[in-house]
Amino acid sequence: xxxxRDVAKYAGVSPSTVSRALSGIAYVEPEKKQKILDAVxxxxxxxxxxxxxxxxxxxxxxxxxxxxxxxxxxxxxxKCMETYATKAGYSMILCDxxxxxxxxxxxxxxxxxxxxxxxxxxxxTESVEHVKPFVGAIPMVVVNRTFDLxxxxxxxxxxxxxxxxxxxxxxxxxxxxxxxxxxxxxxxNQERFQGAxxxxxxxxxxxxNEYVIRNIHSEDDAYEKxxxxxxxxxxxxxxxxxNDYMVFGIYQGIHELGLKIPEDISxxxxxxxPFVKYLTPPLTTLRHSLQxxxxxxxxxxxxxxxxxxxxxxxxxxFCGKLIIRESVRKI
Amino acid sequence: xxxxRDVAKYAGVSPSTVSRALSGIAYVEPEKKQKILDAVxxxxxxxxxxxxxxxxxxxxxxxxxxxxxxxxxxxxxxKCMETYATKAGYSMILCDxxxxxxxxxxxxxxxxxxxxxxxxxxxxTESVEHVKPFVGAIPMVVVNRTFDLxxxxxxxxxxxxxxxxxxxxxxxxxxxxxxxxxxxxxxxNQERFQGAxxxxxxxxxxxxNEYVIRNIHSEDDAYEKxxxxxxxxxxxxxxxxxNDYMVFGIYQGIHELGLKIPEDISxxxxxxxPFVKYLTPPLTTLRHSLQxxxxxxxxxxxxxxxxxxxxxxxxxxFCGKLIIRESVRKI
DNA sequence: ACTATTGACGAAACCGATTTCATGACTTAT
DNA sequence: ATAAGTCATGAAATCGGTTTCGTCAATAGT
Numbered sequence: 001x002x003x004x005r006d007v008a009k010y011a012g013v014s015p016s017t018v019s020r021a022l023s024g025i026a027y028v029e030p031e032k033k034q035k036i037l038d039a040v041x042x043x044x045x046x047x048x049x050x051x052x053x054x055x056x057x058x059x060x061x062x063x064x065x066x067x068x069x070x071x072x073x074x075x076x077x078x079k080c081m082e083t084y085a086t087k088a089g090y091s092m093i094l095c096d097x098x099x100x101x102x103x104x105x106x107x108x109x110x111x112x113x114x115x116x117x118x119x120x121x122x123x124x125t126e127s128v129e130h131v132k133p134f135v136g137a138i139p140m141v142v143v144n145r146t147f148d149l150x151x152x153x154x155x156x157x158x159x160x161x162x163x164x165x166x167x168x169x170x171x172x173x174x175x176x177x178x179x180x181x182x183x184x185x186x187x188x189n190q191e192r193f194q195g196a197x198x199x200x201x202x203x204x205x206x207x208x209n210e211y212v213i214r215n216i217h218s219e220d221d222a223y224e225k226x227x228x229x230x231x232x233x234x235x236x237x238x239x240x241x242x243n244d245y246m247v248f249g250i251y252q253g254i255h256e257l258g259l260k261i262p263e264d265i266s267x268x269x270x271x272x273x274p275f276v277k278y279l280t281p282p283l284t285t286l287r288h289s290l291q292x293x294x295x296x297x298x299x300x301x302x303x304x305x306x307x308x309x310x311x312x313x314x315x316x317x318f319c320g321k322l323i324i325r326e327s328v329r330k331i
Numbered sequence: 332x333x334x335x336r337d338v339a340k341y342a343g344v345s346p347s348t349v350s351r352a353l354s355g356i357a358y359v360e361p362e363k364k365q366k367i368l369d370a371v372x373x374x375x376x377x378x379x380x381x382x383x384x385x386x387x388x389x390x391x392x393x394x395x396x397x398x399x400x401x402x403x404x405x406x407x408x409x410k411c412m413e414t415y416a417t418k419a420g421y422s423m424i425l426c427d428x429x430x431x432x433x434x435x436x437x438x439x440x441x442x443x444x445x446x447x448x449x450x451x452x453x454x455x456t457e458s459v460e461h462v463k464p465f466v467g468a469i470p471m472v473v474v475n476r477t478f479d480l481x482x483x484x485x486x487x488x489x490x491x492x493x494x495x496x497x498x499x500x501x502x503x504x505x506x507x508x509x510x511x512x513x514x515x516x517x518x519x520n521q522e523r524f525q526g527a528x529x530x531x532x533x534x535x536x537x538x539x540n541e542y543v544i545r546n547i548h549s550e551d552d553a554y555e556k557x558x559x560x561x562x563x564x565x566x567x568x569x570x571x572x573x574n575d576y577m578v579f580g581i582y583q584g585i586h587e588l589g590l591k592i593p594e595d596i597s598x599x600x601x602x603x604x605p606f607v608k609y610l611t612p613p614l615t616t617l618r619h620s621l622q623x624x625x626x627x628x629x630x631x632x633x634x635x636x637x638x639x640x641x642x643x644x645x646x647x648x649f650c651g652k653l654i655i656r657e658s659v660r661k662i
Numbered sequence: 663a664c665t666a667t668t669g670a671c672g673a674a675a676c677c678g679a680t681t682t683c684a685t686g687a688c689t690t691a692t
Numbered sequence: 693a694t695a696a697g698t699c700a701t702g703a704a705a706t707c708g709g710t711t712t713c714g715t716c717a718a719t720a721g722t
Contacts, residue, residue: 003708014672019710027670049444050390051708053381054677061424069406069413072605079400082427091441093392094425096413110422113377114392219609248609255611274403278550278579280586280611334678345702350680358700382678385707 002043010039022047053115062301063111065095065104067124071245072273074122077143077290081120084298090117097124105130112138117305120297123147126186139304139311141297143290145187152300152314156288158188161320162195162242165268165286168322169238170203173331174266176236178211178229180222180250182243185214192242192270211236222249223256230257230265237331238266244273244285251279262329272323282325293318333374341370353378384446393632394442396426396435398455402576403604405453408474408621412451415629421448428455436461443469448636451628454478457517470635470642472628474621476518483631483645487619489519492651493526493573496599496617499653500569501534504662505597507567509542509560511553511581513574516545523573523601542567553580554587561588561596568662569597575604575616582610593660603654613656624649 008015013032021028021036028036039045053059062085066074078094085092093116095107104125111119112134119138121131123145134140135149142153169177179196181189200207213229216222222241226249229235241247247269254261261267261281269276269285276283290297296316304311339346344363352359352367359367370376384390393416397405409425416423424447426438435456442450443465450469452462454476465471466480473484500508510527512520531538544560547553553572557580560566572578578600585592592598592612600607600616607614621628627647635642 004710005708015709016673016711017671020671023710025711029670032671046440046444048385048446048708050381050384050446051677052710054379054385054679054708055710057677059381064425069400069410070605072403072406075400075403075406078425079427082400082425091424091426091445093422094395094409094413095422096410114380114422248606252609274401275579275606278583279609335680336678346679347681347703348701351701354680356681360700363701379678382707383680385678385709386680388707 001048002045003048004045006043007036007039007045010043011035057115058117058305059115060090061093061114061116062090062305063093063095063107063114063116063119064122065097065107065111065119066122067097067099069094069096072275073243073245073271076274077122077294080290080294081298084294088298088302099124101125101127101130108134118301120301124186136310139301139309141301141304143297146315148313150310150313152311152316154293154297154300154316154318155188156320157317158191159195159198160317161270161286161288162192162240163199164195164320164322165240165270166196166199167202168284168324169240169266169268169328170199170205172266172328174236174238174328175203175205176208176211176234176238178213178236178239179207180216180225180239180241180246181212181214182246183215183217189242196240216246216249219246219249219252222246223253224249226250226253227257230254230259235265238268238328241267241269244269244271244276244283247276247279247283247285262327266328268328277325279327281327284325284328285323286320287323288318288320332379333376334379335376337374338367338370338376341374342366388446389448390446391421392424392445392447393421394424394426394438394445394447394450395453396428396438396442396450397453398428398430400425400427403606404574404576404602407605408453408625411621411625412629415625419629419633430455432456432458432461439465449632451632455517467641470632470640472632472635474628477646479644481641481644483642483647485624485628485631485647485649486519487651488648489522490526490529491648492601492617492619493523493571494530495526495651495653496571496601497527497530498533499615499655500571500597500599500659501530501536503597503659505567505569505659506534506536507539507542507565507569509544509567509570510538511547511556511570511572511577512543512545513577514546514548520573527571547577547580550577550580550583553577554584555580557581557584558588561585561590566596569599569659572598572600575600575602575607575614578607578610578614578616593658597659599659608656610658612658615656615659616654617651618654619649619651 004015004018008018017028018036020026021033064081082092097104097107119140121140122143128147135151140151142151144155146153146155213225241250254265259265269283272285272287276285335346335349339349348359349367351357352364395412413423428435428438450471452471453474459478466482471482473482475486477484477486544556572581590596600614603616603618607616
């Protein structure tokens with residue numbers, strides 16, 4: 001492997017000049033510069049990143065901590081971030097934390113050992129404690145959660161989004177609306193619940209307790225609870241799934257009971273993960289793609305990495321967008 | 332940040348002893364070792380990986396090159412590999428190559444510069460050239476493609492798998508079978524075609540040319556071509572999609588024409604990506620999950636990394652499994 | 663014309679862990 | 693008891709870019 005000294009020798013200059021010519025931090029005689037560039041090409045010189053990291057104190061590595069790559073909501077985020085990272089000259093280290101606090105903690109530590117230049121943290125756990133030691137120590141941006149720590153957080157406005165969803169159902173004449181809520185009693189579910197209730201209150205509709213289904217752990221769970229719910233005497237006219245993932249199970253349950261969507265029951269989701277548009281019928285759901293905010297997210301991280309400082313608290317909320325398909329009918 | 336010299340000073344020994352004590356490559360007086368361990372704990376010493384990489388030429392990093400994380404077939408692989416890597420003390424660098432040879436080449440180079448200890452290459456391109464320079468230079472395992480290079484390749488037996496699929500259709504009385512083939516005229520598609528034809532021949536059925544649809548670039552493409560195909564006078568009784576991704580478009584096209592699956596037309600897929608089981612009706616498809624071979628894949632890589640040698644050519648084929656759901660009817 | 667300033671460039675120090683080499687203490691063999 | 697071998701350990705070289713420092717030459721200023 002050709003090193004900078006080989007290039008220097010070949011071009012008849014010193015290693016320092018090669019370094020300067022390639023980094024562009026100082027003026028180098030055009031003639032020499034050309035010779036250097038030629039030498040680089042001929043010798044196929046590639047700077048040793050380890051050596052560079054060692055001297056400069058960075059690694060050109062970014063850590064991306066996500067809850068679960070198998071959850072179809074995340075691949076898009078990963079791809080987005082990886083694209084930005086690559087464009088900016090960074091490589092991406094992927095950490096799949098499985099929503100496990102211990103695993104997340106381990107990953108934070110590993111990333112610190114690797115001297116990553118920054119961390120993109122797609123939060124899924126409720127704890128704050130295990131993140132604290134790294135706040136202020138490594139440039140970081142938190143996505144999908146709002147921390148009360150000195151970190152920039154970027155999050156969808158869950159209250160507004162859920163309000164939008166339920167408002168749409170109410171506007172379409174639905175009054176008996178079931179909320180299907182996944183297992184974690186976490187920040188975003190609380191906020192979504194809050195937004196949903198706000199819409200109900202505005203319409204003067206009381207939310208029946210038996211229409212609030214919690215602790216759904218999987219699609220199968222969603223399936224079972226849906227069957228249970230819809231066999232009751234007074235079944236709701238619409239169900240609002242707090243995430244799209246559960247909708248697969250919900251659809252299955254509804255089909256199983258011989259009911260039709262949306263004629264017999266309307267379904268609305270949250271996330272707009274890929275493929276819900278291919279369900280029969282295509283799902284109406286709330287999209288909060290990171291596509292639009294990806295630039296902001298990465299920008300915030302990049303600025304910190306560039307200035308080698310950790311940003312203070314700053315919360316950014318973005319709005320979701322209701323994607324109307326065919327799973328909700330007007331009553 | 333505490334360095335090895337700080338630890339050495341604190342423990343009253345030399346840096347070399349600290350290094351030896353921590354790596355365990357040589358015997359160190361138990362008493363001193365204890366002091367060193369204490370110093371490490373108290374000073375919260377974390378070895379600088381850049382320095383270590385520079386000297387040792389290794390990094391405890393594994394590069395994972397995949398074609399497209401948005402394609403639902405890959406997240407499972409990524410998760411699997413990441414799990415194994417973490418367990419073995421490696422961090423995973425994710426490279427999303429988008430099926431672009433140039434990008435793949437860049438990633439290979441970046442990974443080499445980063446001194447990754449190994450590369451897991453989920454191949455998608457047809458070219459061999461851009462991979463050659465790295466064969467023998469870095470421990471590598473190739474998945475999903477069989478190279479004629481000195482690299483271990485692990486691949487599904489596409490011929491056998493496609494044979495299985497078409498055999499199943501023939502057994503169910505189908506004779507007019509359309510093949511929907513995605514855009515790339517690549518190895519695995521050729522093999523699948525070969526397997527499909529083998530089954531046809533065994534049943535003495537001739538494959539009509541107009542039933543072979545090629546160059547599908549997206550779901551939308553699949554949708555259009557399906558509509559076109561099924562409006563013909565003699566429409567097939569079954570379609571075999573060479574990958575599940577296209578099935579979403581195919582279903583859409585069939586529904587659009589008011590046809591029913593499987594009553595009017597049977598559909599069979601390939602891959603068993605998540606969610607095809609939630610289609611209406613659930614898709615019968617061929618599963619070739621890496622779950623089962625993941626251990627083998629990672630094992631082959633780990634052995635190379637451990638012995639710091641690159642393995643020679645060795646091809647491993649594994650079998651797919653037909654997952655029978657409800658999208659194929661018996662004629 | 664002589665000093666001060668600027669600037670391109672090379673020599674050498676540096677980042678921090680590893681590893682080679684040298685040393686001196688201690689053990690074993692004759 | 694003396695020579696040879698073993699072994700824990702420290703000093704210093706090393707990995708390969710980057711960067712500081714110093715030099716020498718050319719330009720600017722008085």
